[in-house]
Amino acid sequence: MAAGEQLLKVQSVETYYGNIRALAGIDVEVKKGEIVSLIGANGAGKSTLMMTICGSPQARTGSIIFDGQDITKLPTHEIARLRIAQSPEGRRIFPRMTVLENLQMGAGLDNLKYFNEDVEKIFTMFPRLKERQSQRGGTLSGGEQQMLSIGRALMARPKLLLLDEPSLGLAPLIVKGIFEAIKVLNEKEGLTVFLVEQNAFAALKLSHRAYVLVNGKVTMSGSGKELLANPEVRAAYLEGGRH
Secondary structure (H helix, E strand, C coil), X not given: CCCCCEEEEEEEEEEEECCEEEEEEEEEEEECCCEEEEECCCCCCHHHHHHHHCCCXXXXXXXXXXXXXXXXXXXXXXXXXXCEEXXXXXXXXXXXXXXXXXXXXXXXXXXXXXXXXXXXXXXXHCHHHHHCCXXXXXXXXXXXXXXXXHHHHHCCCCCEEEEECCCCCCCHHHHHHHHXXXXXXXXXXXXXXXXXXXXXXXXXXXXXXXXXXXXXXXXXXXXXXHHHHCHHHHHHHHCCCCC
């Protein structure tokens, strides 16, 4: 889907943990209908940016505008209500709840009338979850838990889906399936996705645009293709990383 108007604008954002500055004046934007990825080494601040967008921690300076509204100082639950959904790093599903109950937790009260339709959509996308719908989340494999985490986020019918390290610790074949599902959601339903990912090759291949984060600062940006071809990016993130 061709990208449209601006959906998310992060401007001059600084985030601190105590006295330690984790984000040092970040500028990022995501347009409607885009897949945008953020790549960088461990500890660069990628997950911190995701959490700052969701309001925890809050940005100390700068602004975050979502769909025309300033959300910089809003509490997390109000940000979620604006239909920003996150599949967080480490998946964080509810281990004692079944697959179906986890999906119920993702559906906002406003979306309950669509519940059955949305669950079917998730089960079509991830047939493995349908087979395991009455199984407890904690007994699923890592790949199945990641599918469930993404499925739960999609139950909120988000305008913006934040994906934090969806490929972490997963087998290449599972990663391929998950990235394929993200691509289909974007192309067929126009879902806007902001993706944090250490697997730079897979992320850049999937993305319309991307940013490189180093020590809390954006050092480079461009189309996915441009960054895939960039010698600096290749040397830092892609050598031996084609999985």
